[in-house]
Each structure stands twice: as structure tokens, then as C-alpha cells.
Amino acid sequence: MKLYWGDIHNHNEVGVGKGSMERSYAIARGSLDFYAFTPHGWWPDISDSDPKIRDYHLAGFARVKDAWDRVVEEANAGCVDGSFVSLIAYEWHSSGWGDYCVYFPGDRGELYYAEDIKDLGRFVSRQGALMMPHHCAYRQGWRGTNWSWFDSSLSPTAEIFSEHGNSLEPDSHFGMVRHSMGGSSRSQTVLAQLRRGAVVGFTAGTDDHFGFPGCHGEGLTGLYADGLTRQTVIDAIRRRHTYGVSGDRIELALSTPEGMMGDVLTADAERMFRIDVVAKAEIDTVQLLKNGHPAAVWPGLPADGSLPAGEQAVARIEWGWDGMMSGDVTEWDIEVEIEGGEIASAEPCFSGGPQVVDRLNTLAREGRGSCAIRSFTCRSNFEPTHAVVLTLRVGADAKIRIRARGRWGERGFERELGASAAELKGSDVSVDVAPVFSAPKIKIHQLLPEAAVRMSMDYEDRAAGGSRSAGSAADAHGGPAAADWYLAKVLQRNGHMAWSSPIWFGP
Numbered sequence: 306m307k308l309y310w311g312d313i314h315n316h317n318e319v320g321v322g323k324g325s326m327e328r329s330y331a332i333a334r335g336s337l338d339f340y341a342f343t344p345h346g347w348w349p350d351i352s353d354s355d356p357k358i359r360d361y362h363l364a365g366f367a368r369v370k371d372a373w374d375r376v377v378e379e380a381n382a383g384c385v386d387g388s389f390v391s392l393i394a395y396e397w398h399s400s401g402w403g404d405y406c407v408y409f410p411g412d413r414g415e416l417y418y419a420e421d422i423k424d425l426g427r428f429v430s431r432q433g434a435l436m437m438p439h440h441c442a443y444r445q446g447w448r449g450t451n452w453s454w455f456d457s458s459l460s461p462t463a464e465i466f467s468e469h470g471n472s473l474e475p476d477s478h479f480g481m482v483r484h485s486m487g488g489s490s491r492s493q494t495v496l497a498q499l500r501r502g503a504v505v506g507f508t509a510g511t512d513d514h515f516g517f518p519g520c521h522g523e524g525l526t527g528l529y530a531d532g533l534t535r536q537t538v539i540d541a542i543r544r545r546h547t548y549g550v551s552g553d554r555i556e557l558a559l560s561t562p563e564g565m566m567g568d569v570l571t572a573d574a575e576r577m578f579r580i581d582v583v584a585k586a587e588i589d590t591v592q593l594l595k596n597g598h599p600a601a602v603w604p605g606l607p608a609d610g611s612l613p614a615g616e617q618a619v620a621r622i623e624w625g626w627d628g629m630m631s632g633d634v635t636e637w638d639i640e641v642e643i644e645g646g647e648i649a650s651a652e653p654c655f656s657g658g659p660q661v662v663d664r665l666n667t668l669a670r671e672g673r674g675s676c677a678i679r680s681f682t683c684r685s686n687f688e689p690t691h692a693v694v695l696t697l698r699v700g701a702d703a704k705i706r707i708r709a710r711g712r713w714g715e716r717g718f719e720r721e722l723g724a725s726a727a728e729l730k731g732s733d734v735s736v737d738v739a740p741v742f743s744a745p746k747i748k749i750h751q752l753l754p755e756a757a758v759r760m761s762m763d764y765e766d767r768a769a770g771g772s773r774s775a776g777s778a779a780d781a782h783g784g785p786a787a788a789d790w791y792l793a794k795v796l797q798r799n800g801h802m803a804w805s806s807p808i809w810f811g812p
Contacts, residue, residue, distance in 0.1 A: 311339035314510030320344035321365035324516020348398035403450035439464035442489035506545025506806035517657025556583035625682035625690030628743035646699035658686035
């Protein structure tokens with residue numbers, strides 16, 4: 306199966322957000338394989354205690370109702386099998402039950418005003434649709450998931466990461482601190498539900514409200530499927546053949562001789578695990594968790610300055626920064642050329658924000674050894690820098706050359722930057738766009754050899770069972786209690802992470 310990348314939780318001005326729907330689709334088509342625009346549809350138990358919040362959302366719901374036919378038309382117009390898949394979807398809020406996104410399997414979708422979670426579940430079941438909870442770890446009653454009602458047949462996955470933070474784990478450097486719901490609650494995390502017997506896979510989505518699908522640092526879903534159609538995307542989610550990343554598109558595969566991430570196997574199935582990782586920065590650790598605890602940990606190899614001939618290498622080119630309190634937008638036109646080598650792949654790490662809701666970032670390949678970038682950075686973006694991660698095939702005499710033009714405030718600029726593969730083996734190079742302390746900068750990071758970003762591990766667990774917590778919530782979670790479950794977790798040294806959906810070994 307092939308790995309595809311998508312964002313299935315994203316907002317714009319149609320509802321509660323900014324930026325046009327047309328721009329959202331243009332960004333998604335340029336950087337993702339699949340996408341779901343999820344306009345805010347309804348909040349049946351919205352409180353009157355905060356009239357400003359209530360009126361703000363009610364106005365957004367009205368905009369979505371008025372534009373729903375156009376939402377459906379845009380999703381259908383943008384869907385091209387084998388090239389780009391767009392799902393018809395919307396978001397349903399609840400203070401008491403938690404927030405869910407509803408995904409329709411075909412070219413029709415109804416904006417349904419469910420009055421409670423059971424009503425929503427009946428509607429989703431009739432439609433053959435899916436409903437996935439997100440920001441699950443908030444306290445119940447403050448839009449955290451009410452896990453006492455959870456049906457894995459309707460919700461095969463949960464969104465474990467978004468701009469809200471990490472809902473999988475209680476302790477994380479991605480804390481849930483950007484919103485007002487009081488951070489994560491340990492008993493509400495998805496990890497706690499897995500320990501109670503839940504059968505639920507993982508996705509990640511930006512939940513971006515500035516019309517920027519795939520906003521770097523807010524979450525993305527990796528999905529394994531035989532091809533790229535609406536049917537294969539929905540089927541892969543149903544099978545939980547999915548995983549989440551925080552930002553960098555870390556390639557992660559977890560498999561056994563009888564299955565892969567998301568599968569439920571028999572208790573006596575062979576527990577020989579294979580983990581394959583292709584990172585986008587130096588790997589810190591790869592872990593295999595059994596029932597939530599590390600069963601095996603593998604440290605990454607440092608980039609020691611070696612760059613064996615004939616291997617692939619990873620180059621990260623980053624630009625932005627600007628003055629710490631600046632609200633200015635810096636415009637960039639960047640040309641990257643590889644002398645003595647070629648570009649195997651190029652992945653964008655772009656982000657949006659309130660100052661750039663009418664701007665379109667682009668990354669275009671131009672032949673085997675060059676690419677062109679159009680970008681807009683700002684301190685008020687989710688991240689103050691943008692980047693592109695290049696996988697290169699380079700020789701010993703290879704060189705990276707960059708020409709950057711643009712505008713910073715009232716200043717136009719043009720800068721050139723270059724370095725050889727030998728110079729980048731153990732260091733980085735950068736240049737300011739102007740001779741001013743707070744000026745934006747562009748940097749070529751240390752060139753990383755294949756050994757620093759690629760790992761493959763085999764692990765056999767010969768134990769017959771595990772130390773799962775006493776007491777099972779299997780009935781409440783819509784599936785049989787799993788005797789043991791395993792998932793893979795990757796941490797890069799730049800802080801970005803990937804989490805595979807578990808593999809279960811049933812009773």
C-alpha cells in the first residue's frame with residue numbers, strides 16, 4: 306500500500322474562521338493528497354453564560370447553512386481520483402459530549418442538527434458516514450469527549466493531535482494550552498481509553514481557523530491505502546490504517562507477519578514487529594509501546610559529519626524569524642538549485658495566520674535539480690518560519706545554491722546563499738536579508754545522511770500476555786477488550802513526533 310498525506314479537520318471564513326474556501330482548496334491541492342473542509346455546523350448545548358462566544362458561533366452556523374450547497378459543490382469539484390481527494394464533512398460541537406467531525410463517504414452530505422450524541426450517531430449510521438472526536442483530552446463538560454458513549458464502528462479513529470495540542474498522552478511538550486478549556490485531563494486522554502479497552506486508531510488534523518490546510522506544526526494524518534479515491538480513504542480510516550504526525554511528514558510503518566497498524570489480530574498471532582521510519586530531521590528515539598509502556602526503545606544515530614557517497618541526504622531550508630514583536634509580513638520568492646545532484650522529493654513546512662489569510666504559499670519542482678518557492682512569513686503565523694525539506698541524491702562535489710528575493714516592510718531585498726555538501730556535513734549557513742539585527746533570515750541546515758533519518762527495527766515479544774489495567778470498558782467502547790496492544794512512537798531531535806495507530810491482539 307502507498308502512504309498518502311492529508312488534513313481532515315480545517316476551517317475558513319465559511320463558518321467560524323478566516324480565509325476563503327477557494328484559497329483553502331488551492332492550498333490543499335498544492336500540498337496534500339486528501340482534505341476535508343469541516344465547517345462548524347451546530348452546537349446544541351451551547352451555554353448562555355458567555356454571550357460573546359454564543360453569538361459568535363451562532364453567526365458562524367448561519368453562514369454555513371447559507372453556504373452548504375456551495376460547500377458540497379466545492380468538495381465534489383475538487384475531487385479527482387488518483388490525484389486529490391476531498392471529503393464532504395462538517396463539525397458538530399457539544400459541551401457535554403465533546404466535539405466530532407462527520408465525514409460522508411460519497412458525493413452527498415446533509416448538514417444535520419443533532420440534538421445529542423445518540424441522535425448524531427443514528428444519523429451517521431444511516432448515512433454510512435464516520436464521526437471522529439477531537440481535542441478529546443479536555444475535561445468532560447468543557448468539550449472533552451464523553452467516553453461513556455463511544456462506538457468504534459462509527460468512530461474508528463480519534464484525532465490525537467491538532468493546534469489544540471496532544472490528546473493522546475497526558476505529559477507532552479505539546480501541551481493543550483492555546484485554548485481556554487483548562488488543558489488536558491489525564492483520565493480523558495486517548496491513552497487512558499486504550500488502557501481501558503478502547504479499540505480506536507489515530508489521526509491528526511490542524512483544526513486551523515485561518516483557511517490553511519496542512520499548516521505545519523498543527524498536525525497531519527498519514528494514511529495507507531491501495532489507491533487514492535474517496536472510497537479508499539474512507540476504508541483506510543475505517544480500518545485504522547492511519548497515524549498522526551505533529552508537523553514534519555515522518556514516514557512510519559508498523560507491521561507484523563499478519564497485520565499492520567490498526568488491525569485487530571487473534572491473541573495467539575505472531576508478535577514479531579517490524580518498524581520502518583524515514584524521518585525529516587535527526588531521530589532522537591523510536592519506541593514500541595506495549596499497553597502504553599515502552600517495550601523497546603531504539604536511539605537514533607547522530608549526524609556525525611559523514612556523508613557516504615551514493616546515499617540520499619536530507620536538507621532543510623528555513624526562512625523567516627523577523628523582529629520578535631513584528632506584525633509585518635515578509636514576502637519571499639526563493640529559487641533552490643542543486644549542483645552535482647538532484648531532488649528526490651520536496652515537502653513544504655508552511656504555516657498560516659491572521660495576517661496572511663489572502664496569501665497563497667506554493668512549492669513547485671522545476672526539473673530534477675531545482676525548485677521554486679513562494680512564501681509569506683509573519684510572527685503572528687502559527688510558526689514564525691517556513692521551511693522546505695528536500696531529500697537529495699548528491700555527489701561529493703554537490704552544492705546547494707539559493708537565490709531569495711522579496712520584500713520586508715518597505716525594503717526590497719535580494720540575497721544569495723550557497724554551500725557545498727562538504728561544508729554542510731557538520732554545520733549550517735545563513736544570511737540576513739538586511740544588515741539589521743531584527744531582519745528576517747534564510748538558513749540551510751546541516752545536511753543529514755541517510756543513517757541519521759532512516760531506521761528499521763525488528764522486535765519479538767514472546768510474552769503471552771500483558772499487564773493491562775484491571776477493569777475493562779470494552780462494552781462502552783463498542784468492541785471486545787484487547788488483551789494487548791502495541792503502537793510505535795517516533796521523536797525527532799527538533800521535537801516533531803509521529804504516533805502509529807495500535808495493533809491489538811484480542812482475547
